Amino acid sequence: MTTNDATTTAGAAAPAGRTRGKVPGEGSFWLSEWAFPLFVAALAAGIFAGTHLYYVYRTGTFSDVAVTAMLKGGMDSGSYGAAAAFGAGFLFARIIEGPMVGILDIGGSLQTGVGIGIPAMLLAAGITAPLEHFWLALPTGALLGALIGALILAIRRATVNSAGGTSTFGADVMMGAGNSAGRYLGPLVIIAAATASLPVGLGSTLGAALFYWWKKPLTGGAILGAMLFGLFFPIAGT
Amino acid sequence: MNETLTIALESMVIGALIGFGASAGVARMFHAPKVQGMGAFRTLGELNACENDPVAHFSFGLGFFFNAWASAVGTGALTSDVDHRIVPHWAAALSMTKNRNLDETLHNPRRMAAYGACVGLVLVTVLNTTAASIPHSLQKVAADVLGPASEWLINPVMPIVFWMAAVDAGRRSGGWATVLGGLAHVVMGNAVPGIVLGIVVGKGIDDLGWTRVTKSLAGAVVALFVVSAFLRGVDIQLLQQMKADVPHWLSRLHDATGTTPTK
Numbered sequence: 001m002t003t004n005d006a007t008t009t010a011g012a013a014a015p016a017g018r019t020r021g022k023v024p025g026e027g028s029f030w031l032s033e034w035a036f037p038l039f040v041a042a043l044a045a046g047i048f049a050g051t052h053l054y055y056v057y058r059t060g061t062f063s064d065v066a067v068t069a070m071l072k073g074g075m076d077s078g079s080y081g082a083a084a085a086f087g088a089g090f091l092f093a094r095i096i097e098g099p100m101v102g103i104l105d106i107g108g109s110l111q112t113g114v115g116i117g118i119p120a121m122l123l124a125a126g127i128t129a130p131l132e133h134f135w136l137a138l139p140t141g142a143l144l145g146a147l148i149g150a151l152i153l154a155i156r157r158a159t160v161n162s163a164g165g166t167s168t169f170g171a172d173v174m175m176g177a178g179n180s181a182g183r184y185l186g187p188l189v190i191i192a193a194a195t196a197s198l199p200v201g202l203g204s205t206l207g208a209a210l211f212y213w214w215k216k217p218l219t220g221g222a223i224l225g226a227m228l229f230g231l232f233f234p235i236a237g238t
Numbered sequence: 239m240n241e242t243l244t245i246a247l248e249s250m251v252i253g254a255l256i257g258f259g260a261s262a263g264v265a266r267m268f269h270a271p272k273v274q275g276m277g278a279f280r281t282l283g284e285l286n287a288c289e290n291d292p293v294a295h296f297s298f299g300l301g302f303f304f305n306a307w308a309s310a311v312g313t314g315a316l317t318s319d320v321d322h323r324i325v326p327h328w329a330a331a332l333s334m335t336k337n338r339n340l341d342e343t344l345h346n347p348r349r350m351a352a353y354g355a356c357v358g359l360v361l362v363t364v365l366n367t368t369a370a371s372i373p374h375s376l377q378k379v380a381a382d383v384l385g386p387a388s389e390w391l392i393n394p395v396m397p398i399v400f401w402m403a404a405v406d407a408g409r410r411s412g413g414w415a416t417v418l419g420g421l422a423h424v425v426m427g428n429a430v431p432g433i434v435l436g437i438v439v440g441k442g443i444d445d446l447g448w449t450r451v452t453k454s455l456a457g458a459v460v461a462l463f464v465v466s467a468f469l470r471g472v473d474i475q476l477l478q479q480m481k482a483d484v485p486h487w488l489s490r491l492h493d494a495t496g497t498t499p500t501k
Contacts, residue, residue: 028348030262030265030346030347030348030351031266031269031273031347033273033274035262035347036266036274036276039258039259039262039263039266039276039347039351040259040263040276041259042255042256042258042259042262043255043256043258043259043260043263043276043321044259045255046251046252046253046254046255046256046259046358047256047321049248049251049252049255050252050256050316050362053245053248053249053252053366054314054315057241057244057245057314057370058314058370059245059310059314059316059365059366059369059370060245060249060252060314060316060362060366060369061314061315061316062256062316062317062318062320062321063315063317063318064309064315064317064318065309065312065313065315065317065384065387065388065391066388066391066392066396067315067318068313068314068315068388069313069315069384069385069388069389069391069392070392070428073389079427081426081427081466081470082392082426082427082428085422085425085426085427085428085431085466086426086428086430086431088431088462089422089430089431089432089434089435089462090431090434092435092458092462093434093435093438096438096455097438098274098276099274101270101271102270102271102272102273102274102275103267103270103274103275103276103277103278103279103282104263104274104275104276104277105276105277105278105279106260106263106276106277106278106321106322107278107318107321107322110321111318111321134248134251138251138255145259152274153274156274169437169438169441169442169445170407170411170437170438170440170441170442172279173403173404173407173411173437173441174400174403174434174437174438176403177399177400177402177403177404180399180403181391181395181396181399181400184391184395184396184399185387185388185391188387188388188390188391188395189383189384189387191387191390192382192383192384192385192386192387192390193383195386196379196382196383196386200379200382200383204383216301216304216305217301217302217305219305219308219309220304220305220307220308220309223308223309223312223380223383223384224304224308226379226380226383227308227311227312227376227379227380230375230376230378230379230380230383231375231376231379234375234378234379235378235379235382
């Protein structure tokens with residue numbers, strides 16, 4: 001895989017006047033413009049196939065618990081609206097923003113969009129085959145990724161590489177909100193654990209406190225503590 | 239075929255693919271905006287914060303690994319940190335063990351992609367197989383604890399966090415986010431997509447004014463809302479709850495497209 005294509009397309013990594021000499025990979029396939037859709041396709045194929053794993057075996061999505069729960073809610077109730085709208089909205093915003101700043105945010109675009117939003121749309125339309133079969137999930141994801149990558153390059157040519165104003169469309173605002181929303185999960189887990197059963201609540205509190213003491217995100221400690229105490233003091237069956 | 243084996247084999251393919259793509263994208267981020275990269279700004283900051291030290295990269299990834307492992311065992315969601323943080327940091331740590339030149343390691347997509355594929359292959363397989371083989375009683379604890387917590391997070395915590403961020407970001411994005419957020423909860427059942435789009439439109443107008451780009455953006459948002467409202471049968475529900483008669487042609491149209499509301 002050492003394609004050395006010196007004839008990069010127009011607008012691709014043109015050798016800039018760097019003072020620190022030649023950068024490895026500069027002007028090669030790995031930094032060329034048309035390699036971008038390939039990388040997006042590889043990542044999207046993996047993410048979409050991960051959602052297939054989750055659909056069949058209940059493990060493997062590349063999204064956070066909260067976002068995955070939206071898809072699970074759809075799988076349980078058959079109403080995929082929230083997951084589809086959330087995923088599609090994020091995907092849309094990130095495709096617009098990606099070329100503007102030169103960095104495509106994989107969280108919103110691929111993990112949420114391709115991993116949750118598009119599967120939710122497919123399932124809402126009654127198309128289950130790509131999510132049931134691994135060998136169908138891979139090309140589906142790859143195709144979606146290649147399309148997203150190509151679209152981003154097209155927008156990039158139309159906006160950034162031509163003259164005009166630049167805007168990040170509030171990506172920084174969304175990122176800040178997304179990060180702080182994640183922080184809320186820890187306390188919510190402890191509250192939910194204490195609601196589920198008293199020993200599990202105690203374990204969750206203890207775990208979170210320990211993780212916080214070790215300067216780690218307390219969500220993980222809250223979950224592990226709850227599971228550990230749940231092992232010894234099972235929640236009464238419903 | 240044994241289920242755990244199937245999961246392991248599929249995870250290997252998936253892990254190698256995401257490791258390859260994510261690590262190459264992360265390496266390309268260091269060449270942005272000249273080259274289109276992919277990853278996240280926070281990843282960029284965190285990679286730089288490790289100051290070229292493989293041990294720092296490794297331990298940073300390890301903290302998130304435990305979090306991802308707990309989440310995978312509990313809910314089956316590997317968390318977004320796998321692509322965002324663990325794989326890039328561990329790939330960086332591996333590529334730097336012998337060579338501290340950033341240009342040849344972390345900033346080099348070829349080298350990062352190769353190491354990333356190896357890291358992803360092992361990591362995703364470990365996460366998925368351990369998650370799939372935990373006892374049933376523990377899965378019940380996880381579901382009972384994480385189910386309610388993630389439901390609260392989706393509604394109302396996340397909408398409020400995004401809403402406040404939009405309001406704090408300025409009067410225009412706050413206004414757009416408030417209107418679209420409320421409409422989104424009516425139309426889609428969750429306010430977050432509307433708030434996100436409100437921020438996109440509001441900030442776009444702030445930065446660019448009413449140009450062709452922002453006009454088409456606002457048009458696309460309006461179209462998205464109209465289409466989702468129709469597909470979810472919100473128009474019929476609205477008319478019914480207003481005690482108004484639903485026109486015959488409209489209900490026929492919904493019947494024909496199979497978009498009659500279920501409630």
